[in-house]
Amino acid sequence: MQFSIKAIAAIMAVISNITSINAEEAIAPEDSAVVKLTEATFNDFINNNPYVLAEFFAPWCGHCKRLGPEFASAADTLNESDPNIKLAQIDCTEERDLCSSFEIRGYPTMKVFKGDASAISDYPGQRDSNAIINYMRKLTLPAVQVFETAKELDEKLEKLAESFILQILPEGTESQASNETFYQIANKYSEAFTFASTSDKKFVDQYAKSSKTPAYVIFRKGEELSDASVYKGKSIDSDFELLVDFIDVESKPLFGEINGQTYQAYTSSNLPLAYYFYSTEEERSDVEPIIKKLAKKYRGEVNFVGLDAVQFGMHAQNLNMEEKFPLFVIHDLESNKKYGIDQSNDLDNNDITQFVQKFKAGKLEPIVKSEPVPESQDSSVFHLVGTEHDAIVKSGKDVFVKYYAPWCGHCKKLAPIFEELSELYTGKDVIVAEIDHTLNDVEGVTIEGYPTLVLFPADGSEPIYYDDARSLEAMADFIKEKGSLKIDAFADEEDAVVESETAVESSTVEKVEQTEEAEAHDEL
Template sequence: MLSKQFFFTLMTAAGLAAASDASDVHQLKTDNFDEFIKSNDLVLAEFYAPWCGHCKALAPEYETAATELKKKNIALVKVDCTEESDLCQKHGVEGYPTLKVFRGSLDNPSPYSGQRKHDSIVSYMTKQSLPAVSVLTKDTIDAFKTSDKVVVVAYFNADDKASNETFSKIANTHRDDYLFGAISDASVVEAAKVKAPGVIVYRNFDEPETVYEGAFEVDAITSFVKTTAIPLIGEVGPETYAGYMSAGIPLAYVFVEGDEQKAKFVTGLKNLAAKHKGKINFATIDAVAFGAHAQNLNLEQKWPAFAIQKTEKNEKFPFDQTKELTLEAIEEFSNDFAEGKLKPSIKSEPIPETQGPVYTIVAHNYEEIVMDEEKDVLVEFYAHWCGHCKALAPKYEELGALYFNNPDFAKKVTIAKVDATLNDVPDEIQGFPTIKLFRAGKKSEPVDYQGARTVEDFVKFIKEQGTHSVDATDALANKDTPAESAGKAAPAASEAAEEESTASASTEAAAEETKHDEL
């Protein structure tokens, strides 16, 4: 399935950078974490585990970013959660790596939502260090224009408060995405050859300057910036995936092998991409590095290959791989797509003949189970190769049995799961496992589950968030018999075994995910 989970950085075999005096990443512990955070205006903190594959992949990028950001007095720190478990628990760490932004205080840190590459980390944290809109002068504007890949500058008349407020609203909403600046110097506005109020987007690709000439309104300017921020023919990778997914328009992928094949399609498709600019985004994708990604578009790993995805509905339109993929074929296919002549491809496992305590969802029974307006349906979106999902499985089965075996509960609550790599579902998934509650009567507004992965916490979540407010607390408390309880290990041993099991599963997941080369 093509979704946000593939936005994760490509797993590599690189190990965590060895701690040394030369490192610009501060290794913190419980006894110095609070003091360090309070004494620095802006800190990015990584909570990690040494066995975590994603953490290993992040380590060299994090080190490079730390060195660059040190010049701007922005500190990067890391905490080993296998050694500082209480500290990590205190800060709500439930997965690795967890990255949080602190602003001179331990209160209300914000999650880091950028990419896990050094230049993205630098860009993101630089934006965090600046106001939503930087006030520019004739002496600072030239340097500001080239300070990031995409820079948005508004040109105002000095007394135009209304336009200033409109631009500030846009900047506050998208400050993590782009740099925003504003200037009201009449001589600079005149030199820019823009009619005030006006906006110019500066880029380090394609045309370096693009002027917005429409109405000075939030939605119109936001749409323009999002469209302009994406290259005419870009490249899909860990750095760019989120931008394409959030653009809100279909994405056309060209899977290519090598620079020569890439150059052929980039050059040959420019006119087509320009024709559909703002309606379809065109991008190449490295088939050598991300070949497994093709299966999420219902393509075989045969190159070159082409597919279009409607990102908002997660619908896939793969080009027939029994035919030769030529520039002319891509043009005809893309034009047919734009005219609504193509039907989406649907990937689905067979519908199970019987169901158990945890209902198995596939693409062909998704609507029947998930969209049942009479029931609260908790859905786990998982991957068969995901170690975290495997670690969760026995608890999730226990949860399913709790409701399935109680006739009153079963009428109101369904516990379900779907392998999101083998079935097309309409939901955008950010990672494995992702768990959502589709509430009776409110199916268009699912609630994401963010709590601990325990049966007790799932029960509480279903009670508090579900339409039917089913309370299975007593049923859970009474499910164990004395004999069963006597056979349990001591709590400490139990927790240690669980930690070891989770670590093992996560290590397995890291190894398996390396094979998938997902975005």
């Protein structure tokens, strides 16, 4: 995926530096249900409890302080409702050896144990009380929950904590291969979703009355039951992925919320991501009917999300928009292009529908972030900017580009060597260029770290990424070997040496000849 790491890094930085949080204690209160474990008590406790969520933490850790109250609240709730589920803390500043044995490299680290210190897995959920409670409760349930009556199923659907995938079995379908496939999928993805099955007549009549095969329905948290998605594809008997793909698309809310916990799920889908930045819940509520209507129409083609501008407003800059809210912008993750509604006037929600239609029809121009084109080039290293990036790298010369960030230490270290490299190609058909990737958008280049060095051959063939030593000689050899023009940066120096050696040799021969002639003449 071509999604830019600067966008990911930036939003995650914003998320981790949200408005100041009161310094809550990372250590759970003494009267909470959280159990404090040490190296001496750890193994016995784990082996004697079937479900334990252990938090490895440090008291000074800011993230641990934010988690602390949520962790304690979850422990207290579970202690009342599910006493076989325990939450425990290990202070890594005191239990260094214990934490080291589990290779704890950051705080907080949360791990799940199932009655055995060797039966361990990472906790993948969000760090709030409700998410912790829901995740740990699910561990005690079968992968597929079977509901015998409509009443108990209705009660479950009224208070969903996450997407709920329901298999509906008409009479006589219980033993079909598709039922076995459904259980395989549930076993694999039960940590992410809730899976259930029913043969109740009410649900059969509503979703599978005329069918002789199972029906599959996805209900989503916070949405009307009438908004549920019904699978209408081919039989899943022989193709496991048919239902998996359906779940991947349809399990996301019509108008979801994007934050630190959901960001990866949305970006990994690689579908265009349509953001609505809002400053108040009222703004979000006002636009919701418009967004949901669009989300239904473009299901599986565009994901629509809300983003709290109070907490994450700085992310607008990564999408080439101003921090003026509310705003609407679409990020095409595959091409890394951004399309936003003009911010010269206040956003009119009624413009969103036509804007999305134009985006789908390919009638919008992307917003390209770029520095101004320099009036002059004051360095031997060509200062490249976003608006002329493609023209320069396709100029018919071998072009070697450094993509950098101003704060990058490795980039600063490379700078003098890169300048020396550029000077070697003065008057030659090689351009040595650099571009500040934090200020300029580029296409067709995958940036996974800074600096990223890429050679664009003069013949227009695919760019070649450089990953060898960052020395003058190594980079020059790379340009000579991989560039289509095969230009040798040191050719002039070698010619100069050869000319010098030849001149010395000629002078020596001439002197010898003159000496020999003189000696011969003397003899005469």
